[in-house]
Structure formats: C-alpha cells, structure tokens
Amino acid sequence: MRSLKENDVLVIPCSGIGKVHGLIGREATYRVTDELAPERTATLCLALLVKGDAEAVQAVRSHSCITIDGCAKACAQKNVAMAGGRVSKAFQAAEAFRNYRGAKPGSATALTDEGWVITRDIAESVACEAARLSAESEAVQ
Amino acid sequence: MSSERTKVGVISCSGEAIPEGSISRLATRRVLELLRPDVTVTLCLPLFLAGNDGERNFARTHPTITVDGCPKQCARWGTEQHSGPVSGALVVTDILGTSNEGCHCSSRELSEQDTAAVWAVAERIAAEVDRVLAVSAPREVTSAEGSAISCGCSTPTPGGTITINGQERQIAGLQLIFDQCAAGGVPADGGDGAALLNAVKIYHRVEREEEAEYQKALLHAYRNFRCGIQPGR
Structure with missing residues (x-):
C-alpha cells in the first residue's frame, strides 16, 4: 500500500466474512483504489481501527472517509465513527441490489459475473464521491 | 439446555x-x-x-x-x-x-x-x-x-449433491473442489475421473466399493460444472 497523501480519500469496506455483500464491498474498494481513482484514494485495514492503532486512528481523523458496508449493521461506518473519523459518505452493498433484482452475485468467497457487475457499479459511485470530496478538499486549501 | x-x-x-x-x-x-x-x-x-x-x-x-x-x-x-x-x-x-x-x-x-x-x-x-x-x-x-451469533457467518456454504446407487449424497464444497481441479489442470471432460475422485476423497469419506460409482457421478457433475451447470444442492 502506498503512503497516504494529504488530500487522499480513504475507502474503507467492512469486508464482512459471512455474506457476499462483504466481498462485494471489499472488491469495490480495490476497484477504486487500484483502478478508478488510485491517485486520490487509499484504503486501510479496518481491523487496525478495531485494534485502536494510533496511525490508523490518525488517518481516519485527518482524511475524508468513504465506508462500504455489506449490511445494515454498518460495521465499517460505526468503527470509523467510533475512532473519531470523518465518514463523508457511507455506502451499503445491499442497497445496490435494488437495481439488480434476482441477481446471483456469488458467495462470500467468490463473485459471479453478476457479482462483478454490481461491484463495478458500486465502485463507480464511490469513485465519483471520492472525486467530489477531493475537489472540495483542494478548494479549501 | x-x-x-x-x-x-x-x-x-x-x-x-x-x-x-x-x-x-x-x-x-x-x-x-x-x-x-x-x-x-x-x-x-x-x-x-x-x-x-x-x-x-x-x-x-x-x-x-x-x-x-x-x-x-x-x-x-x-x-x-x-x-x-x-x-x-x-x-x-x-x-x-x-x-x-x-x-x-x-x-x-x-x-x-x-x-x-x-x-x-x-x-x-x-x-x-x-x-x-x-x-x-x-x-x-x-x-x-x-442464537447469539446472528449475522449468518457461521452458516457453511451448502455442498453439491451427486447420486450414488440411487441415493443422493451431499459433498461439502463440491463447487470449490471442482474449481480447484480446474485450476489444477483437470480437463473439461474430466479425463477418466480419477483426479476428481482423489480430490473428493480428501474431504469426503468414500467407501472402497463405491469408488467406481463416485467416479462416474463426479465425472458427470464435473462436465456439467465446466459447462456452467452448478452441482445440485
């Protein structure tokens, strides 16, 4: 993982291990940080926040954060907020399924082609939001 | 209790x-x-x-x-x-x-x-x-x-079902086993089925007298799997 820049937007998924929604959020994050917006986004381990790692806590407090949760328990959003982070936008993978009724996205282990389409859909929304936040941050400076 | x-x-x-x-x-x-x-x-x-x-x-x-x-x-x-x-x-x-x-x-x-x-x-x-x-x-x-663990993480993924001597047998993670076989070079027609049987035997007990029947059923299921048809659940 590259080092964080001042205007980076952090994209943090829950990576829920029990359902396909967690994997979709995780893969959407990689799609954003590796392909769609690598120059303005980064991710960090949510488990580090759970641990209370000082560097991770400082990172979520000093950068805009976008969380991607699999389900309504919103673990990523809650953990970032509990660490004092700024959650600028919270996505839920389950909500994206409204546009894909009847889709079979795969499992918590592997995505189907339909799962990857949903992942890309979420990733594009996240990348747009990251661009907006990044522009706002630059305008303030 | x-x-x-x-x-x-x-x-x-x-x-x-x-x-x-x-x-x-x-x-x-x-x-x-x-x-x-x-x-x-x-x-x-x-x-x-x-x-x-x-x-x-x-x-x-x-x-x-x-x-x-x-x-x-x-x-x-x-x-x-x-x-x-x-x-x-x-x-x-x-x-x-x-x-x-x-x-x-x-x-x-x-x-x-x-x-x-x-x-x-x-x-x-x-x-x-x-x-x-x-x-x-x-x-x-x-x-x-x-009921304390409510998020569903503890639910194992259902396996696939094959028919052995007229009886349905559940094999945990059959799709994953087939994925592994495909990644390991087992051809789409399954060859003679020996590699499939050996892979399944690692995770699932197969009686010696049923091995031939398993091999035949796995070959059929694997060929369907490679055509995009998932093993029955």
Whole structure:
C-alpha cells in the first residue's frame, strides 16, 4: 500500500466474512483504489481501527472517509465513527441490489459475473464521491 | 439446555491493505466451507465493536482461533480485548514465510501463487481446529446462546449433491473442489475421473466399493460444472 497523501480519500469496506455483500464491498474498494481513482484514494485495514492503532486512528481523523458496508449493521461506518473519523459518505452493498433484482452475485468467497457487475457499479459511485470530496478538499486549501 | 458438539470460532483479520489479509479471509472461508464445515463458525471482526453483547461474547462461548495477516495481530488483539481469550493464534506471514511474495489483495487477480497460499493457510487452520477440538469437551448450550451469533457467518456454504446407487449424497464444497481441479489442470471432460475422485476423497469419506460409482457421478457433475451447470444442492 502506498503512503497516504494529504488530500487522499480513504475507502474503507467492512469486508464482512459471512455474506457476499462483504466481498462485494471489499472488491469495490480495490476497484477504486487500484483502478478508478488510485491517485486520490487509499484504503486501510479496518481491523487496525478495531485494534485502536494510533496511525490508523490518525488517518481516519485527518482524511475524508468513504465506508462500504455489506449490511445494515454498518460495521465499517460505526468503527470509523467510533475512532473519531470523518465518514463523508457511507455506502451499503445491499442497497445496490435494488437495481439488480434476482441477481446471483456469488458467495462470500467468490463473485459471479453478476457479482462483478454490481461491484463495478458500486465502485463507480464511490469513485465519483471520492472525486467530489477531493475537489472540495483542494478548494479549501 | 442441550448438549452439542463444540464448534470452534475462526476469526480472520481480513486486512484490506495487504495481500495477507485477503489470504486470511479466503483461507478462513475454505475451512468453513470445505475443510471443517461442521465444527467451525465465524464472525466479522469489526462486529466486536459495532455489534451487541451476544456478538461480543463470541469468544467466551466458543473456543476461538484468530487468523492474522501480519504480526500486528489485530484479530487476536481485537478478539481478546472485546470478547475473550483465544485458544489459538495464527499469523499468515509466519505460516507462509516468503512464499506469499507476489500475492494479490483482490480476488479478481488471483494467481496460482495466491491459490496455493490460501490452501496452505487453510490446512494450517484446519489442523489448529483439530488441536483445539481435541482438548475441548462437548458443552451445554442454552437456546439463547445458540442464537447469539446472528449475522449468518457461521452458516457453511451448502455442498453439491451427486447420486450414488440411487441415493443422493451431499459433498461439502463440491463447487470449490471442482474449481480447484480446474485450476489444477483437470480437463473439461474430466479425463477418466480419477483426479476428481482423489480430490473428493480428501474431504469426503468414500467407501472402497463405491469408488467406481463416485467416479462416474463426479465425472458427470464435473462436465456439467465446466459447462456452467452448478452441482445440485
């Protein structure tokens, strides 16, 4: 993982291990940080926040954060907020399924082609939001 | 109250920033789905902070093994801090040494190296589950405790079904076994089926007198699988 820049937007998924929604959020994050917006986004381990790692806590407090949760328990959003982070936008993978009724996205282990389409859909929304936040941050400076 | 077989909790760090986090997550899934589906359960690590008391009590009600990607051991720390002491703690970098170099974070880019790393860690987790079970007695559970884990992580993925001598047989993780066979070079027609049978026998008991029938049924299921038809559930 590259080092964080001042205007980076952090994209943090829950990576829920029990359902396909967690994997979709995780893969959407990689799609954003590796392909769609690598120059303005980064991710960090949510488990580090759970641990209370000082560097991770400082990172979520000093950068805009976008969380991607699999389900309504919103673990990523809650953990970032509990660490004092700024959650600028919270996505839920389950909500994206409204546009894909009847889709079979795969499992918590592997995505189907339909799962990857949903992942890309979420990733594009996240990348747009990251661009907006990044522009706002630059305008303030 | 009822008596039930002890189930071992497996908590993965799933660290997003490093490939070893993806390996820990996938290896844990392999154990839940394929290697030890009847004796393992899991929970999302962040639920210890975001969840309710039932979820935070997870490690108190199950002997728990943590699987961390790196020596920071966030899963172990988080579990012990918020839930209770663990029965075993594994670290992917300790298990793999330098053989995880070149692995990827995203499952979209999985290489043979990633797959081999996941299997190596999964087998180590399974061995640790066996060790923990060997020293754990069956326990008494209440109905309330039984429903404490509500996020569904503990539900193993159903296996595939094949028909042997007119009877349906469930094979845990059959799709994963077929995936592994395909990745390992078993042709789309399944060859003579021996490789399929050998792969299934690693995870599923097959009586010697039924081997020929299994081989035939697996060949049929594998050919369908390679044509996009999933094994029956």
